[in-house]
Amino acid sequence: MNGVDAYPGNSGERSTVSETAWALMRSMIRIRRVEERLARLFADGEVPGFIHLSIGQEAIAAAFGACLTDADTVASTHRGHGHCLAKGVPVSALVAEVMGRDSGACRGRGGSMHVADLARGMLGANGIVGAGAPIALGSALAHKVSGRRAVAVAFFGDGAMAEGAVYETMNLAALWQVPLVMVCERNGWSEFSPSDRAFAGDGAKLAEAFGLPFLALDGDDVLAVHAAVGPLVAACREDRRPRLVSCATHRVAGHFEGDPQRYRDAPERAAAAAADPIMRLAARLCVDEDRDARARFDTIEAEITAEIDAAVEAARLAPDPDFDLARGDVYG
Amino acid sequence: MAELRFAKAINQALADAMRDDPAVVLFGEDVAAAGGPFGVTRGLLDAFGPQRVLDAPISESAIVGAAVGAALCGLKPVVEIMFMDFVTLAMDQIVNQAAKARFMFGGRGGVPLVLRMPHGGGLNAGPQHSQCLEAWLAHVPGLKVVVPATAADAYGLLRSAIDDPDPVVVVEHKGLYALSETVDETLVRVPIGQGRIARAGRDATIATYGALLREALVAADRLAAEGMSCEVVDLRSVQPWDEALLRESVARTHRLVVAHEAVEAFGVGAEIAARMVEVAFDDLDAPILRVGAPFMPVPFAKSLEMAYRPGADRIVAACRRLME
Numbered sequence: 285m286n287g288v289d290a291y292p293g294n295s296g297e298r299s300t301v302s303e304t305a306w307a308l309m310r311s312m313i314r315i316r317r318v319e320e321r322l323a324r325l326f327a328d329g330e331v332p333g334f335i336h337l338s339i340g341q342e343a344i345a346a347a348f349g350a351c352l353t354d355a356d357t358v359a360s361t362h363r364g365h366g367h368c369l370a371k372g373v374p375v376s377a378l379v380a381e382v383m384g385r386d387s388g389a390c391r392g393r394g395g396s397m398h399v400a401d402l403a404r405g406m407l408g409a410n411g412i413v414g415a416g417a418p419i420a421l422g423s424a425l426a427h428k429v430s431g432r433r434a435v436a437v438a439f440f441g442d443g444a445m446a447e448g449a450v451y452e453t454m455n456l457a458a459l460w461q462v463p464l465v466m467v468c469e470r471n472g473w474s475e476f477s478p479s480d481r482a483f484a485g486d487g488a489k490l491a492e493a494f495g496l497p498f499l500a501l502d503g504d505d506v507l508a509v510h511a512a513v514g515p516l517v518a519a520c521r522e523d524r525r526p527r528l529v530s531c532a533t534h535r536v537a538g539h540f541e542g543d544p545q546r547y548r549d550a551p552e553r554a555a556a557a558a559a560d561p562i563m564r565l566a567a568r569l570c571v572d573e574d575r576d577a578r579a580r581f582d583t584i585e586a587e588i589t590a591e592i593d594a595a596v597e598a599a600r601l602a603p604d605p606d607f608d609l610a611r612g613d614v615y616g
Numbered sequence: 617m618a619e620l621r622f623a624k625a626i627n628q629a630l631a632d633a634m635r636d637d638p639a640v641v642l643f644g645e646d647v648a649a650a651g652g653p654f655g656v657t658r659g660l661l662d663a664f665g666p667q668r669v670l671d672a673p674i675s676e677s678a679i680v681g682a683a684v685g686a687a688l689c690g691l692k693p694v695v696e697i698m699f700m701d702f703v704t705l706a707m708d709q710i711v712n713q714a715a716k717a718r719f720m721f722g723g724r725g726g727v728p729l730v731l732r733m734p735h736g737g738g739l740n741a742g743p744q745h746s747q748c749l750e751a752w753l754a755h756v757p758g759l760k761v762v763v764p765a766t767a768a769d770a771y772g773l774l775r776s777a778i779d780d781p782d783p784v785v786v787v788e789h790k791g792l793y794a795l796s797e798t799v800d801e802t803l804v805r806v807p808i809g810q811g812r813i814a815r816a817g818r819d820a821t822i823a824t825y826g827a828l829l830r831e832a833l834v835a836a837d838r839l840a841a842e843g844m845s846c847e848v849v850d851l852r853s854v855q856p857w858d859e860a861l862l863r864e865s866v867a868r869t870h871r872l873v874v875a876h877e878a879v880e881a882f883g884v885g886a887e888i889a890a891r892m893v894e895v896a897f898d899d900l901d902a903p904i905l906r907v908g909a910p911f912m913p914v915p916f917a918k919s920l921e922m923a924y925r926p927g928a929d930r931i932v933a934a935c936r937r938l939m940e
Binding site for chain 2: 359388391398408410412415417421422423425428429448456460616
């Protein structure tokens with residue numbers, strides 16, 4: 285039972301389940317290939333500043349993205365490219381933003397750590413660890429007060445479990461009872477330190493202490509995350525109560541691109557790379573054995589490569605952001 | 617004409633704004649059931665219900681963060697920070713999130729939130745409950761900062777702050793809350809960034825804001841008895857501040873004192889003085905002088921705090937120096 289028939293929640297409609305799996309595959313590949321391209325552009329000097337890649341963590345973004353609508357809101361982290369793409373930010377807008385072009389999602393004002401698309405409910409990546417949590421809380425409050433059947437999702441990493449804002453948010457969400465899903469992406473690292481040296485607590489016990497329903501998921505198993513998150517988001521829309529989800533995952537890349545990662549040993553890095561959620565799903569879709577599956581996989585790869593090629597080309601041709609226009613947007 | 621307490625004017629502005637716009641919501645520590653630590657939000661929970669008037673625990677960072685998120689999603693939150701000193705706990709959300717969102721997101725959305733916070737001494741509240749930190753916030757691009765000195769302005773500036781598409785910090789002096797004054801029956805909005813001449817004069821301009829306006833007017837009275845005619849400008853907003861009005865005033869009086877309760881060094885007065893030197897140097901007959909608190913924490917004991925806080929005496933002394 286390791287094919288898609290084993291997908292939890294499968295009620296017998298193999299084709300539907302399979303289509304969901306392929307949609308998740310496409311979403312994960314898009315995130316992966318965009319980030320790999322950004323890494324190359326960074327190495328070539330076409331991406332200024334610094335970027336944080338979510339390679340290895342795509343399953344969580346893809347699974348949540350598939351369960352959310354434009355009305356739902358997401359507050360993300362410094363490692364937010366995947367969340368943005370899964371929430372519907374076009375590849376062209378994200379790539380152009382990270383390259384600092386006027387055609388970027390934020391007109392080149394924010395860069396990688398601040399990609400936002402308010403019309404699609406993307407409230408921003410965030411350069412401050414833990415800061416997205418209270419922002420998502422406020423958007424959940426807005427959903428509730430406005431009577432929208434929308435939910436808010438706060439992504440944060442295990443590094444943020446050391447930030448007070450996350451605890452304040454848990455407490456306030458529990459007091460106010462708002463439709464907020466708090467998602468800890470536990471990649472095992474808190475910047476340059478292993479998370480067991482940064483967080484002494486226990487997520488399940490924390491959730492219990494605050495009376496929040498809690499789910500611990502294998503965050504590298506996209507089908508499992510999707511199967512769990514779909515009903516969870518649907519329930520949150522109905523009861524408008526907060527929840528905490530913990531997704532175990534792996535950070536394949538360094539804290540930032542170019543990080544020499546002297547603090548990691550070879551076996552740990554190899555294990556992180558081997559946990560690859562794309563390879564796991566490919567195995568379940570029998571991409572290596574099934575000729576049709578392989579063809580489909582290759583088609584997705586080719587389409588996404590073309591999409592990224594076009595996005596990069598367009599960004600290169602786009603003008604630099606205009607300084608006076610930027611200055612004019614300090615106030616409305 | 618009617619008598620209106622400063623605190624009641626704020627309460628009235630909140631009630632009117634909530635009545636006019638269902639997007640206006642209120643939250644903060646003890647603002648709902650308890651009616652606010654200074655009674656400013658009294659009655660609003662009953663009038664508008666728990667959906668729109670929410671008590672929050674002592675979590676300044678999450679309170680302001682929630683206001684940012686709510687503002688990004690269509691609400692107009694008005695948040696209270698119990699004492700301005702506690703703004704330290706919310707600075708990330710104010711400085712890194714609220715202030716930058718519009719710019720950082722490419723001008724494609726803003727954060728229409730209002731942060732109300734009482735500042736100032738005179739209550740012997742000690743070093744952590746008395747500070748005037750408005751210069752910190754005025755220094756951050758993306759924030760607006762207003763400091764009403766009168767009940768009418770407390771109403772009018774708060775209404776404008778709630779209407780504003782950007783984050784506005786409304787600084788209220790604790791010493792003013794209980795004071796009453798005579799106001800017009802019809803309270804109106806006061807545009808942000810517009811000062812007013814509180815008293816006309818010929819020989820020197822005293823620019824001030826907030827509670828020190830009363831002291832400046834006392835000083836002007838005393839100087840008038842000595843034959844010196846002082847113009848008093850109530851800035852009302854410190855970010856943006858009314859440079860044009862002050863420039864006109866200085867063009868008439870040729871002398872300027874900037875007075876505030878906040879610490880003098882690196883303060884609002886320093887910015888105004890520097891700017892006026894740049895744009896009005898030829899009009900000036902004397903150096904611009906600042907009146908502010910000494911460079912030390914706000915002390916507790918009555919005798920210490922009285923010695924610390926700037927008032928009419930120091931403003932009078934500065935004006936006399938201008939005429940030497």
